[in-house]
Amino acid sequence: MEKPFFELKDISKYFAKVIANKDVSFSVNRGEVLALLGENGAGKSTCMKILYGLYRADKGEIFKDGVPIIIKSPKDAMRYKVSMIQQHFSLVSAHTVTENIILGNVKGKINWEEESNRIQHLADKYGFSVDAKKKIKDLTVGEQQKVEILKALYLDANLLIMDEPTAVLTPQEIDNLMNFVKDYSKQGNAVIFITHKLKEVMSVANRIIVMRNGMVYGNVNKEDTDEIRLSKLMIENSIEELEKPKVDELKKEVCVSLKNICVKEDQEIPLLNNISFDIHKGEIFGVAGVSGNGQQELCMALCGAQKINSGSIYLNNKDISNLSIKDRIGLGMAYVPSDRHRYGLVMSMSLAENILLKTSYSKQWSKNGLIDKKKLKDTTNGILKDFRVKASGPFAIAKELSGGNQQKVIVGREVENCGDFIIFDQPTRGLDLGAINNVHSAILSEKEKGKAILLVSTELSEIFTLCDRVAVFYKGEIQGIYNTSDLNSEKIGLLMAGYKNEGESING
Amino acid sequence: MDKKTRDIFITSFLAILFGLICSGIMILFLGKNPISTFALLFSSMFRDGYTIGEIFVKATPLIFTSLAFAFTFKANLFNIGAQGQFYIGSLVAASISLLIPHAIAIPIAIIMAFILSGIWGGLIGFCKARFKANEFLISMMSTYVALNLMNYLLRTVLLESKGEYPQTDSLSKNTWLFKIVPHTRLHVGFILAIVVAILIWLLLYRTTLGFRIRAVGQNQEAARMSGVNPELIFVFAFFISGGLAGLAGVTEVNGVQHMLLQGFNPSIGSIGIGIAILANANPIGIIFASILFGALQVGGTIMGQISGVPSSIIDLMEGFVMVFVIISYFIRNKWEINREKKLLTEGVK
Numbered sequence: 001m002e003k004p005f006f007e008l009k010d011i012s013k014y015f016a017k018v019i020a021n022k023d024v025s026f027s028v029n030r031g032e033v034l035a036l037l038g039e040n041g042a043g044k045s046t047c048m049k050i051l052y053g054l055y056r057a058d059k060g061e062i063f064k065d066g067v068p069i070i071i072k073s074p075k076d077a078m079r080y081k082v083s084m085i086q087q088h089f090s091l092v093s094a095h096t097v098t099e100n101i102i103l104g105n106v107k108g109k110i111n112w113e114e115e116s117n118r119i120q121h122l123a124d125k126y127g128f129s130v131d132a133k134k135k136i137k138d139l140t141v142g143e144q145q146k147v148e149i150l151k152a153l154y155l156d157a158n159l160l161i162m163d164e165p166t167a168v169l170t171p172q173e174i175d176n177l178m179n180f181v182k183d184y185s186k187q188g189n190a191v192i193f194i195t196h197k198l199k200e201v202m203s204v205a206n207r208i209i210v211m212r213n214g215m216v217y218g219n220v221n222k223e224d225t226d227e228i229r230l231s232k233l234m235i236e237n238s239i240e241e242l243e244k245p246k247v248d249e250l251k252k253e254v255c256v257s258l259k260n261i262c263v264k265e266d267q268e269i270p271l272l273n274n275i276s277f278d279i280h281k282g283e284i285f286g287v288a289g290v291s292g293n294g295q296q297e298l299c300m301a302l303c304g305a306q307k308i309n310s311g312s313i314y315l316n317n318k319d320i321s322n323l324s325i326k327d328r329i330g331l332g333m334a335y336v337p338s339d340r341h342r343y344g345l346v347m348s349m350s351l352a353e354n355i356l357l358k359t360s361y362s363k364q365w366s367k368n369g370l371i372d373k374k375k376l377k378d379t380t381n382g383i384l385k386d387f388r389v390k391a392s393g394p395f396a397i398a399k400e401l402s403g404g405n406q407q408k409v410i411v412g413r414e415v416e417n418c419g420d421f422i423i424f425d426q427p428t429r430g431l432d433l434g435a436i437n438n439v440h441s442a443i444l445s446e447k448e449k450g451k452a453i454l455l456v457s458t459e460l461s462e463i464f465t466l467c468d469r470v471a472v473f474y475k476g477e478i479q480g481i482y483n484t485s486d487l488n489s490e491k492i493g494l495l496m497a498g499y500k501n502e503g504e505s506i507n508g
Numbered sequence: 509m510d511k512k513t514r515d516i517f518i519t520s521f522l523a524i525l526f527g528l529i530c531s532g533i534m535i536l537f538l539g540k541n542p543i544s545t546f547a548l549l550f551s552s553m554f555r556d557g558y559t560i561g562e563i564f565v566k567a568t569p570l571i572f573t574s575l576a577f578a579f580t581f582k583a584n585l586f587n588i589g590a591q592g593q594f595y596i597g598s599l600v601a602a603s604i605s606l607l608i609p610h611a612i613a614i615p616i617a618i619i620m621a622f623i624l625s626g627i628w629g630g631l632i633g634f635c636k637a638r639f640k641a642n643e644f645l646i647s648m649m650s651t652y653v654a655l656n657l658m659n660y661l662l663r664t665v666l667l668e669s670k671g672e673y674p675q676t677d678s679l680s681k682n683t684w685l686f687k688i689v690p691h692t693r694l695h696v697g698f699i700l701a702i703v704v705a706i707l708i709w710l711l712l713y714r715t716t717l718g719f720r721i722r723a724v725g726q727n728q729e730a731a732r733m734s735g736v737n738p739e740l741i742f743v744f745a746f747f748i749s750g751g752l753a754g755l756a757g758v759t760e761v762n763g764v765q766h767m768l769l770q771g772f773n774p775s776i777g778s779i780g781i782g783i784a785i786l787a788n789a790n791p792i793g794i795i796f797a798s799i800l801f802g803a804l805q806v807g808g809t810i811m812g813q814i815s816g817v818p819s820s821i822i823d824l825m826e827g828f829v830m831v832f833v834i835i836s837y838f839i840r841n842k843w844e845i846n847r848e849k850k851l852l853t854e855g856v857k
Binding site: 014015058303305324325326327328329330335337342343344345346347348349353356357358360361365366369370371 | 710714715716719720722723726727729730731732733734735736737845848849853
C-alpha cells in the first residue's frame, strides 16, 4: 500500500494544567480533504500547530511519505511544503497583496512588476478575484483569506491546513472556498480542514477525524457516516433539548426604548441611522443582519461606550442617553460583548477578579474598605457551578480556560449583575454545542425572570429559536421589525441583503 | 514549604551567586584576588553596628523610589521620572523644615512632599490622559526640569547664609527624623518606608481601587467597558507614584543629609527601577530587594576605601545580580510548567 502523505503518530502535547493532545495518530493522503472535527478546546488547532511547527510536541513523531521528519518552526514546515492558514490572518494591512505575499520570500532587488504579475496570474488560475496591487485594508475579509491562500500557493504548498476558514465568510464566499478546496485537492494536494461545523464537513471532506478532549475518537470515511453519527462522536454528553420559549402574551410594559438614534463618525455615512424600537419586559428582541451593519455600534451606544449624535435612549422611562458606562451598569444594564478577549475579560487575572470587574464600584464587595474575599469567592463558586464552567476553581486564571468556558464566566457574571436589561452580542460565536446550549438556556431563563433582552446574532437559527421579535439591520438602518413567527429564512435573507420587500431593491 | 517558595529561594540564591562569580572575574582583570575582595566586602558590611544600620539607611529611599516605579507599572505605565519627583520632595521637605524649625515640621513636610511631588507626577499622567502623550518620555524629561528647578532655588532663595556653596543651611535639629537605634544613622524613615510598602500592597491587592488600577494595566478596554475611566486611573497612579518618590526626599533630607545639597543621590531613581523589576513589582518583595542593594552599596563603599578595588565594581555586581535574577524568573516559570506537565502525565497513566 502507498505510504500516507503526512502521518502523525502518538503526538502528545501538554500545556500547564491542560492536556492539549494525547496520543493523537492519523494520516492524510495525497488528493484528500481531511476534516478535523471537534468542539472548541478539543485539541484540533494545537495538533495542527504542531504539524506547522508553531508548537513542539512533548511526545510523538511526524512522517512524510513514510520518512520521519522533524518540524521545529514554520520555516521547516514550509520546506516540507506545509502551509497553514490561521484563524486570525497574519497580513500587514497597510501593504499591498503582492508585498504581503512575497514578504520573507524575496532577496535583494525586487522586480515589482514581475512579482505582481506572477501573483495575479496565480490568483486568476484559481479564479480568485483579487487585485495583486490593492492594499489589504481595502479588501473584504473573504478576499483577505484568499490572499492567505495565495501566500501558500506562492510557496507551492502541497498540504494546506485551514483553521476554521469559514467562520468569517458569507455563504457565497463559503461556496467559493469549498470549490477551491475540491479543485486544489484534485491536483494531488492535501487539505486539512479544521472545523466544528458538521454541514461543511459533509459537503467537502473525504475523510473525517473526530477529536474530543485532545484525543482521536473517530476516523471515518464520509460515505460511512452522517451528521447525526458525527455529532454523537463529537460531544460527550448528549445535548439537552431546548425548551421552546413560551409564546405567552408580551407583557405590555416597555423596558428599553430607543428613539431616533443616530451615530456618525467624521463626515462619513452614518453608522446608525434613525434607529427606533422598544423592548418589553420578558421579551427577547433579536437583531439580525450580516455582521458589520451597525450591530456593534448599537450595542456600544446602548452600554455607553459609543457617543450618539442624536436621539435618546430610555431605560424604565429614564433618559440614559448621556449617562456614563459606570452609571448605566449601576442602573442594572448588563452586556455580554461579542469580543470577549478584548472587552469581556482580563485574561491574566483570576476568574474571581473577572467576576468583580463589572461591579467594582458597588459597595457589596467592600468590608472595612477592603475587598470581601470570602464573598467574592463564594459568588464566583456559585457562578462556576451554575454554568458548569470547567475550571480548577475561582482563582484559576481566565486565559487557562477554553473559549466556551470563558464565555460561560462572562454570561454568568452579566446575569448575576443584571437588573432589567441585558444585551447579548453574538453570545455563541465560536462556541461548541455544549456551551451554546448553556448560553441559550441562560438567555431563556432571563426571559422567564421578566427581563428585557437584546440578542444580536448572525446565526439565523439562533434568532428563530429564541427571539420574539426581530429587527433586520442593513447599513446602519432597520429594514423592518417582524414577529419571528411571520418570517422564514428566505424572507430574512432578502432583508439582510438589502431588499425591503420581495423583488423591491432599495439600493439599486 | 511548598515547591514554589523553594524555587524562589534556590533561584534567588543561585542568581546572586552567579552575579558574584561574574563580577569576581571582572575583579581578576583588575589584578586583585576576588575571593579576598568578597571576603572583605561581606566582613565590612557587618563589621559593626553602625555599618549594619547604614544598610537600612541606604535601603530607605530605595524602597520609596522602587515603590514609585512599581505602582505605575501595575497600571502598565512607566514612571521613569522618580529622580525628579524625589528632588521635588527634597525641595519641599527642606523648605518647610527651614521655615518652621520645630518638630511639627516633620509631619507637615511628609504630607506636603507627598502632595506636591504627587502633583508633579500627576501632571505626567494628565498629559498622557489628556493629550495621549508618551508617559515614558515626559516622565524622563521632567527629571531635568526638577533638577534645574532645584539648582535655581539653591542658588537663590535657598542659598546658605555664607553664600559659598549651592546648598541650604543645616536644618534645625528639631526637624531631624529621630534615630531608632542609638550610635547609628538609622532613623524612623525606615519604619515609614516599611509601613508605606505594606499600605501600597494593601491598596493594590485588597481594595477595589487597586483592583481597577491593575485591571486598566492588564486590559484597558475591558476595564473601560466595565465602567472604569482609564484616564482618571492614569492621573491617580502617577499622583501616588510621584508622592512615593517625594517621600524619599523627606527621609533623605530630614533623616540623613539634614540639609539640601545640589544634585545629591543622583541615581536612586534608576536603581529604584531595577529593584522594582527584580522584585517583580511586588511591594513586599521590594523591601527585601532594597535592603540587598543597600547592603551592596555600603559594602562597596567601604571596600573601595580600604582595598584599592574601585567601588564602582559594586555597580557592576548589582548589574550582574539583576540580570541573573531576571533570568531566574523565567527558569522558575519553566520549572512550574514542567511540574504541571509531569502531574498531568502521571494522572493520565
